[in-house]
Amino acid sequence: METKNLLSLATEFGCPLYVYDAEKIQSQYTRLTNAFSKVKSLRINYAVKALSNISVLKLLRQMNSGLDTVSIQEVQLGLIAGFAPHDIIYTPNGVSMEEIEEVAAMGVQINIDNLSILEQFGAKHPDTPVCIRINPHVMAGGNSNISVGHIDSKFGISIHQMPHLLRIVENTKMHINGIHMHTGSDILDIEVFLYAAEILFEAATHFKELEFLDFGSGFKVPYKKDDIETDVEELGKKLTRRFNEFCKKYGCELTLAFEPGKFLVSEAGYFLAKVNVVKQTTSTVFAGVDSGFNHLIRPMLYGSQHHIENISNPKGKERFYSVVGYICETDTFASNRRIAEITEGDILCFRNAGAYCFSMASNYNSRTRPAEVLWHNSKGHLIRQRETFEDIVRNQVVIDL
Incomplete structure (x- = not known):
């Protein structure tokens, strides 16, 4: 998918957001059947x-x-x-x-x-x-x-x-x-x-x-x-x-x-997150996004690597960042990664976010899960609404104590 389309979807549907490219899924399926x-x-x-x-x-x-x-x-x-x-x-x-x-x-x-x-x-x-x-x-x-x-x-x-x-x-x-x-x-x-x-x-x-x-x-x-x-x-x-x-x-x-x-859906998936803070410490520059391992647990769970791009500044000078989430414990997507210069409000794009990403998402820290969009025929189609706080409490039964 083109960067401009991903940015457009982030604006239209908000972040964090999962996006799936239907054409890539179709091409992977065809590649396998041809083989x-x-x-x-x-x-x-x-x-x-x-x-x-x-x-x-x-x-x-x-x-x-x-x-x-x-x-x-x-x-x-x-x-x-x-x-x-x-x-x-x-x-x-x-x-x-x-x-x-x-x-x-x-x-x-x-x-x-x-x-x-x-x-x-x-x-x-x-x-x-x-x-x-x-x-x-x-x-x-x-x-x-x-x-x-x-x-x-x-x-x-x-x-x-x-x-x-x-x-x-x-x-x-x-x-x-x-x-x-x-x-x-x-x-x-x-x-x-x-x-x-x-x-x-x-x-x-x-x-x-x-x-x-x-x-x-x-x-x-x-x-x-x-x-x-x-x-x-x-x-x-x-x-x-x-x-x-x-x-x-x-x-x-x-x-x-x-x-x-x-094989069919990994490369078709993109996870978009907005940068909330850029924090300089004595040894590291952290880019903190509006998401965490509650939405994308694979890096923390078993060390998977997802290529991360700053699609708001794709041609910017590269610097080293540790990209982290907002969960209240160690919550690291990437350490010491070369990424085009990041400022607060930028949109970061995580590649290979189609497989075992949303499907393993949770409400940890009582956070809501993201929306999902399918990019099909050059148009973004909302295929899962963003959760609300009401979704989190819907099945809870509050008793009198």
């Missing part, structure tokens, strides 16, 4: 947890995306956005059997990652198609805080528990129609990912009525200039060749599924 264009049956299931605004979900539905959900509430959002139940896969972790059964009754594809739950569900609902989530014990991701394929992960059924898994399936006569894995976020080494894929292929040979193999996602996107990213084109060539070979050996054409979240 796997030689797969006869490809399914992209957008990971709702990355950014769950209904208008964004509707945009993805128009592109023929499915949905990857992790809660019954995400399933409900998908249905509101117009997705058919069969276009949604539900991969919970640690939820109740009652929730799983409620989602299954909606006609949504169930994905189970726990032997106990698998046995319970299979005994009660043997005719309901179920996907099994395998933990290959392979880490293809770069951030240990968000990798999920390692041996101590709470996610998935260990590949070493395959004999037990097969006994459950045989005893319950349940219908297994898919095998799934997810190695974690920020895939750095394609060869490691392909190694994990071989484990999934081997697991799949134990099941004769599969319809799809789901390879998760975790494609890394660039967060700064010259940053490394997953080469999805190279991955597409290598995995397509191997997948097609497997399908031929298996005896039928399976669907290859992915569940991208960050």
